[in-house]
Amino acid sequence: MAEFKLDASSSQCSARAGTLSINNKNIKTPVFMPVGTYGAVKTLSPNEVSSIGYELILANTYHIYLRPGIEILKKSKGLHNFMDWNGLILTDSGGFQIYSLKGLRKIQSDGAKFQSHLDGSMHKLTPENIIDIQRVIGSDIMMMLDVCPAGDESLKKWEKAVDLTSEWAKQAMQYLNNSQGIYDKEQLLVPIVQGGTNKELREKSANELLKLDASIYAIGGLAVGEPKENMLETVNLMDGLLPKNKPRYLMGVGTPIDLINNVFNGVDMFDCVMPTRNARNGQLFSSNGKINIRNSKYANDNTPIDNESKSPMSKQFTKSYLHHLFKTREVLGLRIATEHNLYFYYELMKIMREKIIADNFHEWRKKFIAKYERGENNG
């Protein structure tokens, strides 16, 4: 059975280090999950993702449901086999994706109806069938279907979203307990606290979902356009509402600084397209700030991409070469940048964990942020 063990807690803030054990794998937290929307972390092979050190990735139920579709995954006996990934997989439910399909979707009391952006076909995801789908996918961690409005939506919309999310969560947990998986494995089901940046709604949402006694709690509805300080305040509020002995997963966050500040506030799990997507736009993260490799100042820069990086390719190749690869749209450039950023995120989580265990996270955080923000690479 899945287990979460707290290995250490900061004496000066809510930061914690833990071990999440699922299906005979131990995930050290705080942890960042690279995003492999369609069953591939963009540009990389599963072996490369695991070489960096990652043992848990995120895939997207909504996208995978549409392509390759559930029948194909059934034949492959799940996504792990399909993509030959030996680590764990968390699948996002698709609530966020469906909500983004303005005009093509309708949130109903019993689920979310939407039109495929690929072929116009109609589909409906319900609190129950999203579990069936994720059981076929074989996700180690399944997310519940939630309602996730944009950051600037009305309070009324947010209230409705919270109520429906709580209602669906109850139904989902019941469905889970009264039905069976198809593989011989444990599949956790995670409720998502909603409520935007509104204190009362967050409390209401958390209180409803805590009744379900889930193994992990996710914080949704942030990083959807709200001001950054509101996000931090909300996570800080959640820190007080969610049980200390369970992992907290902040969905869709974020920049390196976001990760640090939310670990500070007690978050254990993160996912974000930022390291991979920004890489494909030529933006590299480093301890000296961001490197926009398309900048013409790098055309003639024969220093290694980043000598401090753990990525072999970032030591092997020069900024000048990577600049050239981006200018000529060579796929190799996307790969170098993606590996670079995923190494950077992995090492960032690793060092945070070490600092929490040594109980000097607090000091380290100030120094890291100062160096990153004055970064010679910035601007």
Add this chain to the structure above:
Amino acid sequence: MAEFKLDASSSQCSARAGTLSINNKNIKTPVFMPVGTYGAVKTLSPNEVSSIGYELILANTYHIYLRPGIEILKKSKGLHNFMDWNGLILTDSGGFQIYSLKGLRKIQSDGAKFQSHLDGSMHKLTPENIIDIQRVIGSDIMMMLDVCPAGDESLKKWEKAVDLTSEWAKQAMQYLNNSQGIYDKEQLLVPIVQGGTNKELREKSANELLKLDASIYAIGGLAVGEPKENMLETVNLMDGLLPKNKPRYLMGVGTPIDLINNVFNGVDMFDCVMPTRNARNGQLFSSNGKINIRNSKYANDNTPIDNESKSPMSKQFTKSYLHHLFKTREVLGLRIATEHNLYFYYELMKIMREKIIADNFHEWRKKFIAKYERGENNG
């Protein structure tokens, strides 16, 4: 000094196995050169290309001259350093590329004037400055500037092309001998026999160029739209015209069957974008013929991509997964297919060499082609 040693010759046809030694590297022939137009074999890292077994790649002077440009390569001390490639590099001169720029180029008696397809700037390549450029690139094998009409051009055009190519070749060799390289290395200069599929023109071109006593002779002006039997006849003719003790390089060729049939006719060196470009369109070569992985019949095919392949990824992943990666435009799909095809081409050259040395190339060829053409994967 560069050297070419014949290791074996078929007793039944013109096929030969040799060793081309340049700059302390020994290239076993027949050899196929993957194309790295801009200093990167598309989608792969230099380490991956060399892991397959390749020690000699082709890059394109014309493209590299435009991007990143010669100043940047000067600062990197050449292309080998710039891309961190430990093998050898042959650079095509750009004659073919310039000739393809219809309307944007003018062939003059002293060189080829053209307008950049990138920014409209005017440039002129001459028999001399193409050597200067390739000396900065640091190519181990430099190609002369030639005039390369399309396969369906008039005889008069081809005559002019042959005469100008011969004239330029004389000037180039003289320039080479009276000037110095900038790195401490040998850089061979290769003339290109022109003349399309016309016997008299080919003879004239070869006779002129043989006077230069070059170390390698290239056959240009084929695979430019002429019927395949005319290509084979012409190469067969060249086999009788070119000296046996020097490598023959057939430019821009070809399919697996083309390689086999031209090795049969005494060709030692090849380059072609086919394995890499076709890979990116989802076409994989195998000993059972071509696999068009986008074909819907592969959506549910859980067998390995190709169990006979030496490519680790082609054994690791299923056709179903690769089909999905192409459908969702995942870069990983391009990589898997590219590695697959480059492994296939590498192994094809290797087996031809083995068969020539064992003197059963003739028999092997018939069996290989029969299996390939009835290939279960075809159609």
